[in-house]
Amino acid sequence: MNNSVELYIKVYDVLNKEVKQMELEELIKELVAATMPLTFHIESLKSQAVIMRTNIMRQMKIYGGKGVGKGIGADISTDYYPNLMPLESYNEVWGKDYFNNLEILNRVTEETEAQVIFLQDKLIEARFHPVCGGSTENSENVDGNIVNYLRKVLCNYCKEAVYYKEYKDITLDEIEKKLGVRFIKTLPIKNMAIEEMFDNITRDEEGRVVKLSIAGKEFSGKEVMELLELNSTRFSWRPEKIRFYTRGKGDGLGLCLYGSNEMACRGKKYDEIIKYYYTGVSIEKIEKVSINCPLKGKDIVIDPGHGGDNCSDYRSSTGHREKDICLDICNLLKESLESLGAKVYMTRSEDVNVPLSERAYYANKIQPQFFLTIHQNYYSEPSISGAEIYYYRGDIEAMLLGQKIMEQINNRVGLINRGVRPADFYLLRDVKVSSLHIELGYLSNDNDLKLLTDDMTKKDLAESIAKGLLSYYL
Ligand SMILES: [Zn+2]
Numbered sequence: 001m002n003n004s005v006e007l008y009i010k011v012y013d014v015l016n017k018e019v020k021q022m023e024l025e026e027l028i029k030e031l032v033a034a035t036m037p038l039t040f041h042i043e044s045l046k047s048q049a050v051i052m053r054t055n056i057m058r059q060m061k062i063y064g065g066k067g068v069g070k071g072i073g074a075d076i077s078t079d080y081y082p083n084l085m086p087l088e089s090y091n092e093v094w095g096k097d098y099f100n101n102l103e104i105l106n107r108v109t110e111e112t113e114a115q116v117i118f119l120q121d122k123l124i125e126a127r128f129h130p131v132c133g134g135s136t137e138n139s140e141n142v143d144g145n146i147v148n149y150l151r152k153v154l155c156n157y158c159k160e161a162v163y164y165k166e167y168k169d170i171t172l173d174e175i176e177k178k179l180g181v182r183f184i185k186t187l188p189i190k191n192m193a194i195e196e197m198f199d200n201i202t203r204d205e206e207g208r209v210v211k212l213s214i215a216g217k218e219f220s221g222k223e224v225m226e227l228l229e230l231n232s233t234r235f236s237w238r239p240e241k242i243r244f245y246t247r248g249k250g251d252g253l254g255l256c257l258y259g260s261n262e263m264a265c266r267g268k269k270y271d272e273i274i275k276y277y278y279t280g281v282s283i284e285k286i287e288k289v290s291i292n293c294p295l296k297g298k299d300i301v302i303d304p305g306h307g308g309d310n311c312s313d314y315r316s317s318t319g320h321r322e323k324d325i326c327l328d329i330c331n332l333l334k335e336s337l338e339s340l341g342a343k344v345y346m347t348r349s350e351d352v353n354v355p356l357s358e359r360a361y362y363a364n365k366i367q368p369q370f371f372l373t374i375h376q377n378y379y380s381e382p383s384i385s386g387a388e389i390y391y392y393r394g395d396i397e398a399m400l401l402g403q404k405i406m407e408q409i410n411n412r413v414g415l416i417n418r419g420v421r422p423a424d425f426y427l428l429r430d431v432k433v434s435s436l437h438i439e440l441g442y443l444s445n446d447n448d449l450k451l452l453t454d455d456m457t458k459k460d461l462a463e464s465i466a467k468g469l470l471s472y473y474l
């Protein structure tokens, strides 16, 4: 695991009618598992990871995609991907291969990290299908419009695939029903010849077949009765079923999955496979809104509350001081935000007293996207615990960000959500950009204090705030 905070995607769960957040790479793993057998060659699975990442990012709003319409506020919807299920659910399906398969999926995403398929400056719509049956298809023959990278290519790679050559018998009744058509009813006609099959039929006056030729060979009615085990020589016939022969499976657009596997087995790498099936494309690490720098271009001012020996910060019964804990968390927060590409300013970076008016002046000079002042709370009743976030009345952006941050703090660290509320504090009023006053826990509560004095939890708190910012922007 690298130390950068992961990129999140909003997925609309059609079944439960709710939007959930997912780490993008987790979703890619689920999509690879849902669209391909994991017994396929690793290079083929890697090409699929790049394909799914491309398709997903193409839809993400942060990359200029449309997302899911109707004001749902999600990037993708589960109804596009009916087979999608959480990796835990594969436990029974995969049995003893479960952990091995998870390893494969990790490898597949790590070794293709951030890679997507471009044609010129645009992410392509990376179509694929199970088996092409010898050649893929030009887009205009399937969808009606010409797409430069969806050109017909020959594929000699899927010959061994199950669906390469198949047939299906369909009765005339079924065809009529499904296509909404009506055939002229061919009743069993006594002397109906079927060209090159049944011919030269002679019957006696009773209607019994005396002789006929089948596929050019002459038989007596009795021979046919015996050889085909019919009940009588008084027989007639009509076609009841049509056998449809198919080659391949799917619409033939883009990449042939079985072909991709076979290419990999013959030594081709995932990028070669992708470039074979998608005409003229290139594979690039996505940089424009970089997966590692999604907060690029954002300025954030962090204000560690209080500071200096004589300040009026809160102190726990164990002697821990708010000013120190705030500074620790803010330093970690700075690190987290910088790793996401944000430019971070601090009103103080050491244990000094900075007057509130100076903090406001500093923030107003920089004009950041957000000003965040970080504190801990204290109350005479020690059972009170949790986090509170305040914004200046009417500042909708700050309120939304506050909710995102609270969600993260609550989920990840387990601090109780005591609300995101408007307030009229000095800094909220005097700093002229969107601002939040964040109270992370109560120094008067034993459990909160334990969390706030633990180095891992401080890091979690910092990352929760960073993730809150990230999900606000994504
Ligand atoms: Zn093929």
Ligand SMILES: [Zn+2]
Binding pocket: 305, 306, 313, 314, 322, 374, 375, 376
């Ligand atoms: Zn404070």
